[in-house]
Amino acid sequence: MLYERALERLKSKGLNLDINSFLRTFNRISSIGWVESYGSTRLALTNEHIMARRELLKELENIGAKVLFDEAGNIIAEVGSGSRAIAIGSHLDSVPGGGRFDGVFGIIAGLEILRAIVKSSLRLKHKLILVDFNNEEGSRWNPPLLGSALSVGVYTRDFVYSRLDSNGVTFGEALERSGFKSSAENNLSMNPPRFYIEPHIEQGPELYREGYDIGIPQGIVGLRVLELTFKGRQDHASSHISLRRDSVVGLSKAVLRLREYALKNQDKLRITVGYISVDPGKFNVVPALSKITVDIRSYDSQVIDEATKYTIKVAENIGGEENLSVDYRELWTIPRIVFDPEVTSIIEESCRDLGFKCKRMWSWAGHDAQNMSRITKTAMIFVPSVEGISHSKDEYTREEDLVKGLILLAEVVLRLDEI
Amino acid sequence: MLYERALERLKSKGLNLDINSFLRTFNRISSIGWVESYGSTRLALTNEHIMARRELLKELENIGAKVLFDEAGNIIAEVGSGSRAIAIGSHLDSVPGGGRFDGVFGIIAGLEILRAIVKSSLRLKHKLILVDFNNEEGSRWNPPLLGSALSVGVYTRDFVYSRLDSNGVTFGEALERSGFKSSAENNLSMNPPRFYIEPHIEQGPELYREGYDIGIPQGIVGLRVLELTFKGRQDHASSHISLRRDSVVGLSKAVLRLREYALKNQDKLRITVGYISVDPGKFNVVPALSKITVDIRSYDSQVIDEATKYTIKVAENIGGEENLSVDYRELWTIPRIVFDPEVTSIIEESCRDLGFKCKRMWSWAGHDAQNMSRITKTAMIFVPSVEGISHSKDEYTREEDLVKGLILLAEVVLRLDEI
Numbered sequence: 001m002l003y004e005r006a007l008e009r010l011k012s013k014g015l016n017l018d019i020n021s022f023l024r025t026f027n028r029i030s031s032i033g034w035v036e037s038y039g040s041t042r043l044a045l046t047n048e049h050i051m052a053r054r055e056l057l058k059e060l061e062n063i064g065a066k067v068l069f070d071e072a073g074n075i076i077a078e079v080g081s082g083s084r085a086i087a088i089g090s091h092l093d094s095v096p097g098g099g100r101f102d103g104v105f106g107i108i109a110g111l112e113i114l115r116a117i118v119k120s121s122l123r124l125k126h127k128l129i130l131v132d133f134n135n136e137e138g139s140r141w142n143p144p145l146l147g148s149a150l151s152v153g154v155y156t157r158d159f160v161y162s163r164l165d166s167n168g169v170t171f172g173e174a175l176e177r178s179g180f181k182s183s184a185e186n187n188l189s190m191n192p193p194r195f196y197i198e199p200h201i202e203q204g205p206e207l208y209r210e211g212y213d214i215g216i217p218q219g220i221v222g223l224r225v226l227e228l229t230f231k232g233r234q235d236h237a238s239s240h241i242s243l244r245r246d247s248v249v250g251l252s253k254a255v256l257r258l259r260e261y262a263l264k265n266q267d268k269l270r271i272t273v274g275y276i277s278v279d280p281g282k283f284n285v286v287p288a289l290s291k292i293t294v295d296i297r298s299y300d301s302q303v304i305d306e307a308t309k310y311t312i313k314v315a316e317n318i319g320g321e322e323n324l325s326v327d328y329r330e331l332w333t334i335p336r337i338v339f340d341p342e343v344t345s346i347i348e349e350s351c352r353d354l355g356f357k358c359k360r361m362w363s364w365a366g367h368d369a370q371n372m373s374r375i376t377k378t379a380m381i382f383v384p385s386v387e388g389i390s391h392s393k394d395e396y397t398r399e400e401d402l403v404k405g406l407i408l409l410a411e412v413v414l415r416l417d418e419i
Numbered sequence: 420m421l422y423e424r425a426l427e428r429l430k431s432k433g434l435n436l437d438i439n440s441f442l443r444t445f446n447r448i449s450s451i452g453w454v455e456s457y458g459s460t461r462l463a464l465t466n467e468h469i470m471a472r473r474e475l476l477k478e479l480e481n482i483g484a485k486v487l488f489d490e491a492g493n494i495i496a497e498v499g500s501g502s503r504a505i506a507i508g509s510h511l512d513s514v515p516g517g518g519r520f521d522g523v524f525g526i527i528a529g530l531e532i533l534r535a536i537v538k539s540s541l542r543l544k545h546k547l548i549l550v551d552f553n554n555e556e557g558s559r560w561n562p563p564l565l566g567s568a569l570s571v572g573v574y575t576r577d578f579v580y581s582r583l584d585s586n587g588v589t590f591g592e593a594l595e596r597s598g599f600k601s602s603a604e605n606n607l608s609m610n611p612p613r614f615y616i617e618p619h620i621e622q623g624p625e626l627y628r629e630g631y632d633i634g635i636p637q638g639i640v641g642l643r644v645l646e647l648t649f650k651g652r653q654d655h656a657s658s659h660i661s662l663r664r665d666s667v668v669g670l671s672k673a674v675l676r677l678r679e680y681a682l683k684n685q686d687k688l689r690i691t692v693g694y695i696s697v698d699p700g701k702f703n704v705v706p707a708l709s710k711i712t713v714d715i716r717s718y719d720s721q722v723i724d725e726a727t728k729y730t731i732k733v734a735e736n737i738g739g740e741e742n743l744s745v746d747y748r749e750l751w752t753i754p755r756i757v758f759d760p761e762v763t764s765i766i767e768e769s770c771r772d773l774g775f776k777c778k779r780m781w782s783w784a785g786h787d788a789q790n791m792s793r794i795t796k797t798a799m800i801f802v803p804s805v806e807g808i809s810h811s812k813d814e815y816t817r818e819e820d821l822v823k824g825l826i827l828l829a830e831v832v833l834r835l836d837e838i
Binding site for chain 2: 095096097203204205221234236237241242246248249253255262266271272273275278281282283286287288290297331363365387388389391392394
C-alpha cells in the first residue's frame with residue numbers, strides 16, 4: 001500500500017493508527033442524511049445533524065474523552081493532561097444536497113487521532129482537543145462559520161442567537177432545544193489552544209489533477225460580493241424586439257463576459273453568479289429590473305480590486321449597448337487570511353518525511369480556520385478532491401487520500417507536541 | 420386641425436361629437452390610480468378600479484343609459500331601442516405601474532359615442548352597447564380576459580369565481596363585495612350583440628413609426644409559452660471555472676441567442692424571456708438548475724412552430740457546449756384569432772372616406788375581442804402608441820390620435836347601423 005511505510009513510521013513513534021476503524025467510522029457517520037439521488041443534507045441542528053453529532057458523542061465516550069459544549073453549541077472533546085492544547089477541528093453540518101466528505105473527513109480524522117493516542121497510551125506534553133463546529137456552512141443560518149465566530153469572539157452572542165432560518169426559527173431557540181448549549185466559559189477564546197489544525201478536502205481540482213497527495217494552504221483567499229442591477233423598461237411581450245430595453249439581456253451579457261474574464265484569469269481568480277432575480281418575473285412582461293450577485297475571490301487583494309473594476313466596467317458597457325441604467329453596490333468584502341508560517345512549515349516537513357508529495361496553495365473556500373487564526377497558530381491540511389467537485393453529491397475523495405491525510409495529521413500532532 | 424373635415428362629415432350625418440368632453444373625461448378617469456413615478460395601478464376590483472368604474476357609472480347615468488352587470492361583473496350600458504345591438508368594449512383595470520391609455524381609451528371613446536347619439540337625438544336601427552370588461556389584464560386574477568371569458572361562456576362560473584389573487588382572495592368573494600355582481604341572464608352569450616368593436620392603443624410602434632393614423636388588426640396573433648430548464652452541477656464558488664457545469668451560463672446563452680433570432684425575424688415574430696429562476700440561488704453556490712420561460716408570438720402558426728424548434732435546438736446546442744442537461748415543456752398554446760372580414764373592410768372604407776391613413780396589421784397582444792369573436796362579428800381599431808411602449812408609465816398616445824380613433828369609431832358605428 002502507498003501509505004504502509006508512513007504508518008510504520010508512526011508506529012515506531014508509539015502511535016498505532018487503526019485505518020479500518022477510521023474508514024468504518026467515516027462511512028457510518030457520513031451516510032447520515034445521505035440520499036443517493038440528491039446528496040448529503042445535514043443542516044445545522046436539524047435531526048440529521050443532531051443524529052450525526054450523537055454518533056460522534058458515543059465514539060468520544062467510548063475513548064473516555066472529556067466533552068464540553070460552548071455558548072455556540074460547538075462540541076469540544078479533550079484527551080490527555082497537558083496544560084496547553086493542540087486542537088483539531090471541522091464540522092458535521094452540510095449544505096442541502098452536499099457531499100459526503102466536506103467537514104466529516106476532518107472530524108473523523110481528528111476523532112481517530114484521539115482514539116489512537118488513548119489506545120496507544122501515548123503521553124503527550126499537550127492535551128489534544130477535537131472541535132466539532134456548529135453551523136459552519138451557513139445553509140440554515142447566515143452567515144457561515146457562526147459557531148467558530150461566536151466561540152472566538154468575532155460576533156456577539158446576541159447577534160448569533162438572533163439569526164433566523166427560513167422558517168423564522170432563531171439560532172438561539174434551536175440551540176436551546178438541541179441540548180448542545182452551554183455557557184461562555186467554555187468558549188475557545190477563554191482558553192485558546194496553542195495550535196489549531198483543520199484537515200479538509202481541497203474543494204478544487206489542483207491536487208487531484210496535478211497528482212499531489214497533500215495540499216498546504218498558505219491561507220484563505222479574500223472575497224468580495226457585488227450586486228449588479230440592470231434597469232430597463234417594463235414592456236409588453238407584444239413590443240418590438242429592437243425597441244426594447246430588456247434588463248434580462250443585460251444580465252445575460254454580464255454573466256457571459258464575467259465568465260470569459262474568470263476563465264482567462266482562473267489561476268488567480270474565481271467569479272460566480274449564484275443569485276438572479278427579475279422583476280416583475282411574468283412570462284408576458286419584459287422585465288424592467290434584473291439583479292445578480294457577483295462573488296469574486298482571490299488570494300491577491302489587487303486582483304479582487306481589478307476584477308471589481310472590470311465587473312463595473314462590463315456592466316456600464318452593457319448599459320450603453322442595451323440602453324439600460326446600471327447600478328452596483330458592494331455587499332461585503334472579507335480580506336484574505338494568512339496561516340501561521342511555522343505550522344505550515346512543520347506540515348511541509350512532515351510530508352517530506354512521510355514521502356507524501358505536497359503543494360503549497362490557497363484555500364478558495366472559507367473555513368472555521370479563518371476564525372481560529374485570530375486566537376491561535378492555525379493551519380490547514382488539504383486532501384485531493386476528484387475534479388474539485390464540492391457542495392454536490394458528486395463530491396469524492398479516494399480512500400487512500402483520506403488515509404494519507406489522517407497519517408499526516410498524526411505526524412503533525414506529534415511534531416507540534418515537541419515544540 | 421387634422422380631423423376638422425372628418426368631424427364635419429359626421430355632423431352632416433346628424434352626429435355631433437364633443438371632442439373637449441371626450442378629452443376631459445379621458446384625462447379625469449385615466450388619472451385614477453396614477454402615480455407620476457410609477458404609472459397607473461388599477462388592479463381589478465381594488466379601490467382604484469372601483470373608483471374609476473363609479474365615475475363611469477355617473478357618466479352613464481347622466482346620459483340616461485340603461486346599466487346592467489353580468490355574472491362576471493362586466494358593466495353593460497345600453498342606449499337606443501333597436502332589437503339588435505352594436506357593442507363597443509374595453510376595460511378600466513390596469514397592470515401594476517401600467518400606462519394611462521391601455522383600456523381607458525376604448526371605454527371613454529365608447530362612452531362619448533353613446534353620449535353624442537343621445538345628445539344628437541340620432542335614431543339608429545340598432546341599440547348601442549358599451550361593455551366595461553372586468554379583470555382584462557389578469558394582474559390580480561390569472562388568466563387575463565376573465566370577465567369576457569365568463570360572459571361568452573369560455574370558462575365556467577366555478578372556474579372564474581374560484582381564481583385566487585396573491586392574497587388568497589377569490590374573484591367570487593371580491594366580486595360579491597364590490598356590488599358589481601349580477602346573474603347569468605345578463606351575460607353577453609345570452610343575447611349576443613350583432614357586432615363588437617374594440618378601440619385600443621397599438622402596444623407596438625408600427626403606426627407611430629410609419630406615420631399611420633389608424634391600424635386595423637386582421638386578428639390576434641397566436642401564442643406559445645415554453646419552459647426551458649438547464650441542469651448543471653451544483654458546485655462551490657471556489658471551484659475551477661473551466662470545470663464547472665454552470666446552469667446560469669446556459670440560460671444566459673439562451674437569452675442572447677433567442678434575442679438574436681427574434682431580432683432577425685421581428686416582422687413576423689416576438690420572443691420574450693420574462694421569468695427566470697435559479698436554484699439554489701445563493702451567492703456562493705454555482706446554481707445546479709436554471710429555468711426560463713420563452714413567450715413566442717406570431718400571426719403564423721408555422722412561424723411559432725419553427726421558433727419552437729429553434730428554441731429547443733438552441734437549448735440542446737448549449738447543453739452540448741456547456742455539458743448541461745436540458746429539459747423543455749410547453750406550458751400552453753393559444754391559436755391565433757381572425758377578425759370578421761366584413762367589419763374590418765367597413766373600418767378600412769371608413770378610414771378612406773375620413774381621410775385617415777390606415778394599415779392592416781396584427782394585434783400582438785391579447786384582447787377581450789378574442790373572446791367576443793366567438794359570439795359575434797368582431798373587429799378592433801388601433802391608434803398609434805409612441806414607440807410602442809405599453810404596460811409602462813411611459814405609454815403615450817397623442818391627443819390628435821385619440822380623437823381620430825374616436826371619430827373613426829363613430830363613423831363605423833353609423834355604417835354598421837345601415838347594414
